[in-house]
Amino acid sequence: MFPKLRFKKFDGDWTAVTLESLAEVERGKFSVRPRNDPRYFGGEMPFIQTGDVTGSDVYLKGYTQTLNDDGIRVSKVFPADTILITIAANIGDTTITQYPVACPDSVVAIQPKQDKVNTIFLKNVIDLQKDNLDSQATQNAQKNINLQVLKPLKLIVPSKEEQNKIASFLSAVDEKISQLTQKLELLSQYKQGMMQKLFSQQIRFKADDGSEFGEWEKTKFLDLMVDLWDYRGKTPKKLGMDWGDGEIQSLSALNIKKGFIDFDADCHLGSEKLYKTWMNKGDLEKDDIIFTMEAPLGNVALIPDDRKYILSQRVVCFKTNKKMVDNKFIFQLILSDQFQSRIEELATGTTAKGINQKSMQKIEVALPPTEEQTKIANFLSAIDQKIEVVAQQIEQAKQWKKGLLQNMFI
Known part of the structure; x- marks a missing residue:
């Protein structure tokens, strides 16, 4: 063989x-x-x-x-x-x-x-x-x-000599993956460091004409919202329905990660009939902020497109006052260590921690002028794009190695 x-x-x-x-x-x-x-x-x-x-x-x-x-x-x-x-x-x-x-x-x-x-x-x-x-x-x-x-x-x-040859080659592949992983970690650390400085106002952007932006204003986090769409606790069974045959994807807490939606996580597909009954407030829109208020607590993502989605299992949607805020800025703010620590402080529960709207009313944030919000969001989003590129390179290298192993080993 x-x-x-x-x-x-x-x-x-x-x-x-x-x-x-x-x-x-x-x-x-x-x-x-x-x-x-x-x-x-x-x-x-x-x-x-x-x-x-x-x-x-x-x-x-x-x-x-x-x-x-x-x-x-x-x-x-x-x-x-x-x-x-x-x-x-x-x-x-x-x-x-x-x-x-x-x-x-x-x-x-x-x-x-x-x-x-x-x-x-x-x-x-x-x-x-x-x-x-x-x-x-x-x-x-x-x-x-x-x-x-x-x-x-x-x-x-095979023989020990052939084993050594294969091992040497695989070690070189692993070293490349390790270098990419280290690059990813450094980029993530850099982003966290910049977020700390930006949200604490150690670093400020200037307007396009070179002038200084105005002071940041403290406000209640939930006062930035015009609505909070909360479908927690709802199930098709409680509505007297079933999921039905359909192609509308539900988004549960399993799908929402720290900064992105994992569409590969297990989820239901719902029918149009269920959607109309369940999502009775309307459609989610591109760049709407979705957030897990129960375990896993504090995960956040942006809706990536204008397709229909069903919110389920511990996920809420923050509908912001777009005259006051840039959604991508709020998204980055929620990801910050400062905001996540505050969420953790206010959470209740033992095995599965969660936070309710009453507790979230206690959260205060500092809000810059809208134009500065956009500059901060664009800056951090550019780092996110670099992180995503490296993450994809790591995944591609791992998949290449996996295919290599399947052909190099019996």
Whole structure:
């Protein structure tokens, strides 16, 4: 057996082997109950959770907890160059350690046998098994897999020399993705820094004729609105209807992210009949501001076009007084750390926080003249466009790598 895409000079067959023949496969450990007992934390040993693995790239990015000496004694420490794989919640996410770490039992450590397999190569082979592993998960309180699934996992591998060649090539691809990711992070940090300076008036724009704009005026946030379209709690069933056969997309809290609409998130399509009954205030318009007032709290986006949409599940629309405000300025203002912090302060609830109109009445904002609002909005929107371009480049690189892997591996 051999793959479709291959480096020159390699022509030997690839061999079917099990994961446990290539590596030591051990489950992490943390035997303390309750798991958050503070006596075991706060030392220098990184304690890697599933979220740390999921949030990393090829190599472990960081960690949120550490163990002291007592914690180390009730856990399991693994050396650098270990592949960590999540076996609960997000199953099959992997990363490689560059220093010793301890892990709980929701993470499995795979220590490659250096005479048999290249670590980077093995990680990529395992990554291709993610869907397969997920399909074998058992469902209790949450999905999980165990060593009985991982150890006998069948993999097809070439000679160590060919592995090294493939790993070197893939590392170069990963480095390019890493550089783009760093660029994206720097752009995002730059935007946040500029937002802080702009909304605190450390930086001011000037009018086109070079004159100074007037003072910013404080006002209640909701006083900028002529209406707040709130369809929370409405469902077709409560209206005595069903979604029907139609093509009008609903926008739920799952669709609204920090600054954009995720149209790939799961959503309903509604009929014209349902739309007329549900959206009885009228049509949403391009650049209308939609906002999540319940978990996930504080997400905001602009309606991108003049198509019909159905608002549902914790999403409201701010209908602004357009004589007073530029919608794109308000959109950026809501995204700012200052506004998001205020939302968080006023939110109520334990597991799922939310905010109501009464609480939002307490929010005050400083509003510049309309022309300066537009200049600020255009400036920040230009940064958003650069961020979007880099994000697309990252996604394209990842998809290219994925296709490459499917042809380079059996």
